[in-house]
Amino acid sequence: MKGQSRFDFNQAAAVYDEWFTTSMGRYYDLVEKRAINRVLKNISGKKLLEIGCGTGHWSKYFSAHGFSVVGVDISFEMLKRTLRKRIPKAEFVQCDACHLSLRDNMFDIAVLITTIEFIEMPHIAIKEAVRCLKKPGGCLMVCTLNAESKLNKRRLAKNEVPYHKASMLSTKNLKYLLTPYGKPTIYTCAFSFNPTRPIPVIDPIFDSVAKTFKLQSGDIIIGEVKL
Numbered sequence: 001m002k003g004q005s006r007f008d009f010n011q012a013a014a015v016y017d018e019w020f021t022t023s024m025g026r027y028y029d030l031v032e033k034r035a036i037n038r039v040l041k042n043i044s045g046k047k048l049l050e051i052g053c054g055t056g057h058w059s060k061y062f063s064a065h066g067f068s069v070v071g072v073d074i075s076f077e078m079l080k081r082t083l084r085k086r087i088p089k090a091e092f093v094q095c096d097a098c099h100l101s102l103r104d105n106m107f108d109i110a111v112l113i114t115t116i117e118f119i120e121m122p123h124i125a126i127k128e129a130v131r132c133l134k135k136p137g138g139c140l141m142v143c144t145l146n147a148e149s150k151l152n153k154r155r156l157a158k159n160e161v162p163y164h165k166a167s168m169l170s171t172k173n174l175k176y177l178l179t180p181y182g183k184p185t186i187y188t189c190a191f192s193f194n195p196t197r198p199i200p201v202i203d204p205i206f207d208s209v210a211k212t213f214k215l216q217s218g219d220i221i222i223g224e225v226k227l
Ligand SMILES: C[S@@+](CC[C@H](N)C(=O)[O-])C[C@H]1O[C@@H](n2cnc3c(N)ncnc32)[C@H](O)[C@@H]1O
Pocket: 003, 004, 005, 006, 009, 010, 051, 052, 053, 054, 055, 056, 057, 058, 072, 073, 074, 075, 078, 095, 096, 097, 098, 112, 113, 114, 115, 118, 119, 120
């Protein structure tokens, strides 16, 4: 399918899920889940749209948390891995985030997890997500790699695949993207000093301190807006 991704994830699909089994992958997964759970607990309805669902790692998580999930992705190979997981209460569609083949006002929450930075026209993808959300009350959540974190700057400088193709956002950029649709809440997390050797007991303390002092340089940004 011809589409608008900055990186062709078809070539990464076979090994993509291995990331979640590395110590770094486990650490980021934990941090993201903590942040995402805070958003999920305020969602009253159960219809969730995941844009850029990849291999279904998160769709499986959302389904296990009681959501009925529609996942979309532009990559056929990534979706093939998702379908093999036979995720309950979930259906998947191959389409471009900028042209969702879905009806208006259908979902209680739309999420993009480390996806917006790989979409060629992020503002169009956000507009499409908003179109599909219920109004008023729908929630849009974007979880993305922070352009201002040391780790991500290093990844870009080293031309690391697939990060080298990502157009990473800062907290300011994300706020700018979401503001047309409401008043966004934006914060960063993942402040581990050494994500290759995370210390699960201590790292959450760094995140809480960083949140209190509104530090902007965590590796991950979470942005949320209620319509
Ligand atoms: C880094 S992966 C993240 C996958 C998943 N959200 C996760 O966290 O495991 C980015 C995903 O976004 C998808 N993607 C990139 N551009 C897209 C677009 N224009 N429309 C739909 N999906 C897109 C890619 O195919 C890939 O599966």
